[in-house]
Amino acid sequence: MKFRSVILGASALALLSVGSAKADGELFFYNWSNYFPPELMEKFEKETGIKVTLDVYDSNETMLAKLQAGASGYDIAVASDYMVDVMIKEGLATEIDAKDFENFKNVAKPHDTMKYDPDRKYSATYLWGTTGFTYDASATDAEMERSWKEFFEPREEFRGKIGALNDEVEMFNAASYYAGVEKCTEDPAEAQKVLDVLLKQKPYIAVYSSEGTIDRMSAREVSMHMQWNGAAHRTKETIPEAVFVYPKEGLTYWSDHFVVPTGAPNLENAKTFLNWMMKPENAAEASNYAGYMNSIKGSGEFMDPSMNDDPAVNMPEEYADLLIAGQNCSVKARDLRNRVWTKLKS
Template sequence: MTERPLSRDEVDIFMRLRPHSRRAFMAAFGATAAALSLSACKPAEPASGEGTKLVIPGSEGSKLEFYNWDTYIGETTLADFKAASGIDVNMTLFANNDELFAKFRAGNPGFDLIMPSNEYVARMIEAKMLAPLDQSRIPNKKNLLPEFQNADFDPGRKYSMPYTWLVLGIGYRKSAMKGGVTPDSWKYLYDSAEYKGKISMLSESADVFRIGFKYLGKSVNDATPELIKQVEDMLIKQKVNIKNFHNDDGQDLLMSREVDLVLEYNGDIAQKETEDPDLAFVVPKEGSLLNSDCMCIPNGAPNPNNAHAFINFLLDAQNGANITKTILYPTPNAAAKALMDETYKDNQTIFPPTAVMAKCEYGKYPGSAITQAFEAAMTRVRAA
């Protein structure tokens, strides 16, 4: 591993910054991933029935290298796993899926467990970067909601286990909305000067263009060259009204009042709503893009047995609930969700209304040609 381990002071800063965006911490220490070992954190008090050591068949040793989004784990999860297994988890942070994918182009640099989003799971399967899972070692898969037991992007869950799910929507400041109107259409971000200079969009090209497809009444997967050009032209026209394209820190721009509307994930806004009741989140009436971050073992993992044990540990009901209480993203773990209180279960930022969610879709990996078309079009938008 070549990344620089964080100092004690940096770890303290990391913990004080929690919870923020999955990516927000990266801005504090630069764009490159930072290696972070939290094994020294005090474990939580054992839950009922816990306290015995995990027995890991064929355990390779006492280490596990984990590549994860920032601020995307429970406060004591790594220490709890070490207390239960004796395995020290070294967590290294990445900023986005492109960085994750690039890391493995030349082979596995030494990681045991990684956390790609659903589209990148499919892309990494195609590129033969992922190892098949031994589901007999993951009995806690039974805790997953029925709709997460299988996945179109990974039939049979051969290569991935779900960690969270996410939906893109509009985060906004209620007091800044003209006439108190809820911004329940993508028009406010893509095709309106009403909030000129107070709009921030995500920087990830595929997400921005797919939401544009939704606004135009199409599927997020209708990625034809003609439709990409139509969204590109619309964004170039709208750019005069957009303050910036953010790196998934839109909730911080809302908090600082730099903008009033952001394209952002529900979990990021849910975290900030606990600090500022003037913030809110809506999935627009046209529908939106769904994502699911997944646990995968890359080919060449030095410690695959430890990785299987850690996946199973994370899918435990109490461990999953401890994570969810920290990160406030929707959990696919039914047993963990059952342990959460009503302020989580009834939160419509975390769990938007069923009627709107019915209009939301997962993005499918469209192949390298369309992926490159998204990136080239976004480059032209930025340069316009």
């Protein structure tokens, strides 16, 4: 979901920050970095005549904060499952009635609905995956446990060689699984246990960054990195010894969705794009690039065989019980989580 930055010109950034008048043939797209194939964007532009401008973010919270601050120039934003709920409740999402789109018939169950938008009034499916960690097996002679312990209480050879996501939700969730704490806890004492885990790990951390995780591992700047499984798949292309871990304590299962923000200047162009992305060949191209599975029927025939051969993407069946769904925590729980993150980063 999510890796290297795409830099826009100053004029484009200013436009996206303050909003823009409707302009025929344009689409302003807000997405995780390195999470959409440039070639697929060019294909869309060629087939539709709609010019796409991309702006990127490094976390759901960064995206939300910008929309809350009044950014009104985006036509499409990509939001994880729990963030779709937040956007709907805060009036930041436009009704699009995705089920009425011509190509919605291609959406496979259970992705034709979702917990926070059961009728798909506000969202359309994109990609889905898991969050674990990857390590370079050539960096250690030890037999590694299939546990978050290897990430949060690392072996000495990994000191200063660990990358963590700069994402309070992903990091808090993982630490809560390891600490045996409910990830949406409202109890300060329980949150302290999570903070203790994160603080104990901190001396081993080289960087907190959600971008560049593939490049960082491939250059061997770090030997272990918290990663989304698609990033792990792409890391393995340059480091065959890379191993994606499904921790026995559990790991987060997430799904990402297209949402049209309130005030989108090019609503019809946004709908055109969403319908176009429900074509099997287009969904497959996004999967092949990002390394994550999609939910479009018929896309399998266009998928890279390496996707099916990599356990980071095609999860072994015995790990299915380890998956923990994303959850939109209460305001009290989110505030507590944020205080933990702030203390960690201070």
